[in-house]
Amino acid sequence: MATWTMPATEALRADGLRLEDLNTSGTPGFAGDKKAGQRLLTERAAVLSDLQERLYANGRSGDHRSVLLVLQGMDTAGKGGIVRHVIGSVDPQGVDHAAFGVPTPEERQHHYLWRIRNALPRAGQLGVFDRSHYEDVLVVRVHDLVPRSEWEPRYDEINAFEQEVVEQGTTLVKVAMFVSLDEQKRRLRERLVRPDKYWKFNPSDIDERAYWPAYQEAYQAMLDRTSTEYAPWYVLPTDKKWYSRLAVTELLIEALRQLKLEWPPAAFDVAEQQRRLDADGA
Numbered sequence: 001m002a003t004w005t006m007p008a009t010e011a012l013r014a015d016g017l018r019l020e021d022l023n024t025s026g027t028p029g030f031a032g033d034k035k036a037g038q039r040l041l042t043e044r045a046a047v048l049s050d051l052q053e054r055l056y057a058n059g060r061s062g063d064h065r066s067v068l069l070v071l072q073g074m075d076t077a078g079k080g081g082i083v084r085h086v087i088g089s090v091d092p093q094g095v096d097h098a099a100f101g102v103p104t105p106e107e108r109q110h111h112y113l114w115r116i117r118n119a120l121p122r123a124g125q126l127g128v129f130d131r132s133h134y135e136d137v138l139v140v141r142v143h144d145l146v147p148r149s150e151w152e153p154r155y156d157e158i159n160a161f162e163q164e165v166v167e168q169g170t171t172l173v174k175v176a177m178f179v180s181l182d183e184q185k186r187r188l189r190e191r192l193v194r195p196d197k198y199w200k201f202n203p204s205d206i207d208e209r210a211y212w213p214a215y216q217e218a219y220q221a222m223l224d225r226t227s228t229e230y231a232p233w234y235v236l237p238t239d240k241k242w243y244s245r246l247a248v249t250e251l252l253i254e255a256l257r258q259l260k261l262e263w264p265p266a267a268f269d270v271a272e273q274q275r276r277l278d279a280d281g282a
Helices: 033-060 079-085 112-117 133-137 154-167 181-193 194-198 204-226 243-256 270-279
Strands: 064-074 093-099 125-132 169-178 233-237
Touching: 033 125, 033 181, 033 243, 064 079, 064 204, 064 243, 079 125, 079 243, 133 154, 133 204, 154 169, 154 204, 169 204, 169 243, 181 194, 181 204, 204 233, 233 243
Parallel strands: 064 125, 064 169, 093 125, 169 233
Antiparallel strands: none
């Protein structure tokens, strides 16, 4: 039976990884093919759903903890697929989702972390960031939107910010998603030949391909400087969509299990309420 040969948290940990050595079509830590991976994903999605419901139930009962999944990657890396196929398997009531595109005029009037703070998950919630505060050391750096003297200190600012978030009770699961140039071209072409995918296509996605080396350099710096013990990066090869979805499911299961969640006890006398219900003549 196909299974993980090591925990996803170990197989995908960014520590010391050089992006030029990453096999984007690989399946680190998983011994199995697509069919086996999809079968296992169905099983593990049920486990994730149960754990997420426990998180939500505890949040409703006064537990302040939460989990935040940060998805960062180039266009077509599969961030939307993770949201749809992994997060889509849990109770939407317990999900806080935020997508960060080009800052709005209001957001530009504030510090770059302002909009991030406003979107942090509430107690008991599974938060999801589709792109994140890391845009401000990636896109901003690659396109020279601000001088180096402005974006360079942001690595330390982000580390301090994330430490604060963790200390306040949020577990961070940061996933850097990497697709190959060839696979990205294939996915972009699919968007151009299928009318049901036109809405996903943005002409600027082709323009961004010219900046690929600069993005690789920026992503490497991001991994090197912001992967910490309290908020490590996990590097995810995404040429195989089934694998990336399975891997993120495993990362979330591990994060939730670390919280040791039990079902919250009743805040009322169960026996009394059973008697009341039995006596109800309706």
